[in-house]
Amino acid sequence: AQKVTQAQTEISVVEKEDVTLDCVYETRDTTYYLFWYKQPPSGELVFLIRRNSFDEQNEISGRYSWNFQKSTSSFNFTITASQVVDSAVYFCALSEAGSSASKIIFGSGTRLSIRP
Amino acid sequence: DTGVSQNPRHKITKRGQNVTFRCDPISEHNRLYWYRQTLGQGPEFLTYFQNEAQLEKSRLLSDRFSAERPKGSFSTLEIQRTEQGDSAMYLCASSSTGWGTEAFFGQGTRLTVV
Numbered sequence: 001a002q003k004v005t006q007a008q009t010e011i012s013v014v015e016k017e018d019v020t021l022d023c024v025y026e027t028r029d030t031t032y033y034l035f036w037y038k039q040p041p042s043g044e045l046v047f048l049i050r051r052n053s054f055d056e057q058n059e060i061s062g063r064y065s066w067n068f069q070k071s072t073s074s075f076n077f078t079i080t081a082s083q084v085v086d087s088a089v090y091f092c093a094l095s096e097a098g099s100s101a102s103k104i105i106f107g108s109g110t111r112l113s114i115r116p
Numbered sequence: 117d118t119g120v121s122q123n124p125r126h127k128i129t130k131r132g133q134n135v136t137f138r139c140d141p142i143s144e145h146n147r148l149y150w151y152r153q154t155l156g157q158g159p160e161f162l163t164y165f166q167n168e169a170q171l172e173k174s175r176l177l178s179d180r181f182s183a184e185r186p187k188g189s190f191s192t193l194e195i196q197r198t199e200q201g202d203s204a205m206y207l208c209a210s211s212s213t214g215w216g217t218e219a220f221f222g223q224g225t226r227l228t229v230v
Contacts, residue, residue: 004158009156033215033216035218037221042223043205043223043224044221044222044223044224045159045207045209045221046221047218047219047220050216050218052216091158091159093158095215095216097215097216102147102164102211102214102215102216102217103149103161103164103172104149104161104219105161106158106159106160107158108156108157108158109156109157109158
């Protein structure tokens with residue numbers, strides 16, 4: 001069965017600090033995709049990144065970076081030099097190749113608050 | 117606006133009433149998903165369409181819930197005999213064909229059952 005765990009329910013940091021959001025997943029498939037989505041106060045989920053199980057190369061996009069480690073079943077997300085606009089709920093998610101629907105299973109989210 | 121559109125944005129209904137929500141996906145997407153999100157939780161998968169065919173339904177989708185996508189374009193989600201436990205945000209998403217493609221979400225319909 002597939003499962004995504006985001007153990008950090010809430011994180012609060014001061015602006016310009018770096019912050020890492022943890023994500024641990026469970027799957028029996030060897031082929032899967034991992035995602036991060038952002039949900040700002042407006043409510044709409046915004047896609048941030050997708051990574052397939054065969055590509056463990058870390059990725060950096062501006063202030064955002066992602067660390068994928070299959071050995072620990074983790075896909076962590078780091079925001080460097082955080083800004084107030086980064087305040088949102090962040091969801092890690094998983095889609096298994098064996099899932100006929102390609103449905104995306106979400107974690108419970110981490111609420112990130114950036115204080116000025 | 118070419119994103120996923122959901123109507124209404126908010127719905128307040130009395131317990132026992134029926135409600136229907138509409139989702140208009142991104143026009144070139146043939147996959148459409150419904151999710152439910154309660155406060156403090158991540159979205160939970162409800163059902164999925166590939167064109168007009170409903171291919172998977174979650175155990176969360178009781179007999180009171182029905183979804184349709186009659187022409188493979190827009191979709192409706194109906195809840196019959198609403199209960200207070202149905203209060204939640206109902207999210208629609210669409211994606212193109214292909215495993216692992218990202219889903220694009222609408223702003224959701226917030227249902228409150230009183």
